């Protein structure tokens with residue numbers, strides 16, 4: 439029968455959020471509304487990225503941000519889209535963005551209960567080549583009596599109430615997880631304009647022989663890092679070497695790692711002793727996704743990534759994340775060095 443071939447009962451993100459909210463008697467609907475604003479920002483950013491070459495949105499904006507990156511035009515547009523979505527949701531009090539030196543305080547919403555950290559466009563050096571990029575977000579609930587400052591976000595990732603990312607690839611893929619919950623993946627159906635639940639309860643494979651790292655930095659790596667990657671490339675006793683995959687957009691590299699398994703790393707090194715990726719809006723949200731999918735994420739010191747507390751909103755960390763067993767190998771090699 440035709441009805442067996444067409445799914446007339448699809449789970450949209452809107453439906454998913456409504457059903458999640460119904461499971462929590464104490465829920466006020468604020469988080470749901472915040473997520474509606476988030477998904478609108480993802481759709482808008484996806485739209486601008488797809489049209490960038492046609493509407494003069496390729497290339498540099500001519501400015502740089504606090505962490506020293508040259509801003510692309512789409513970094514600036516993505517940031518504006520995200521800020522406006524968060525402000526107009528009415529549910530966000532404090533917003534930290536990679537592209538803003540200071541935290542943005544929405545004082546027009548003094549009773550808003552959430553703080554959000556975002557990387558509006560991750561992997562922006564890939565934009566003009568049409569290679570996958572993404573948006574990363576982490577959501578914190580403000581403590582009772584919080585004054586609404588950047589200090590409200592100087593928390594370990596264990597305090598995140600929700601986190602995730604959208605990857606703008608062949609299709610837009612939204613990955614969302616909530617505290618103590620599963621990881622769910624949604625695909626944007628451009629015709630419907632809806633994110634559809636296509637990857638319920640994502641679990642990262644326990645192991646897989648794929649590594650993802652910018653090997654061009656290996657000159658600067660510390661010994662345990664060198665030893666670890668060499669052990670993958672030159673296995674003992676006739677083992678098969680790992681495959682290398684590195685896109686240069688953490689969101690895309692992490693999404694592949696989530697689906698296929700393996701390891702993604704951006705180690706700290708002699709040139710960047712604090713690493714490159716930023717804790718609040720790159721490392722912590724991704725670590726929460728990895729852990730909730732059954733994987734691991736650790737810092738350059740092999741401590742749990744989700745327990746790292748930034749002292750400043752743009753602080754960085756080294757990171758290793760992915761399949762449980764693959765990350766465990768790094769931890770074991772580091773341990774043998776101490």
Ligand code: AHG
Pocket residue numbers: 507536557559560561562563652686687688689704714
């Ligand atoms: P962003 O584009 O948000 O500034 O992030 C860039 C990050 C991340 O996406 C990626 O994993 C990494 O930088 C790539 O860095 P290298 O070019 O040093 O490999």
Ligand code: MN
Pocket residue numbers: 507536562
């Ligand atoms: Mn940047």
Ligand code: MN
Pocket residue numbers: 557559560561688720
């Ligand atoms: Mn980034």
Ligand code: MN
Pocket residue numbers: 513536557558559560561562
């Ligand atoms: Mn970015």
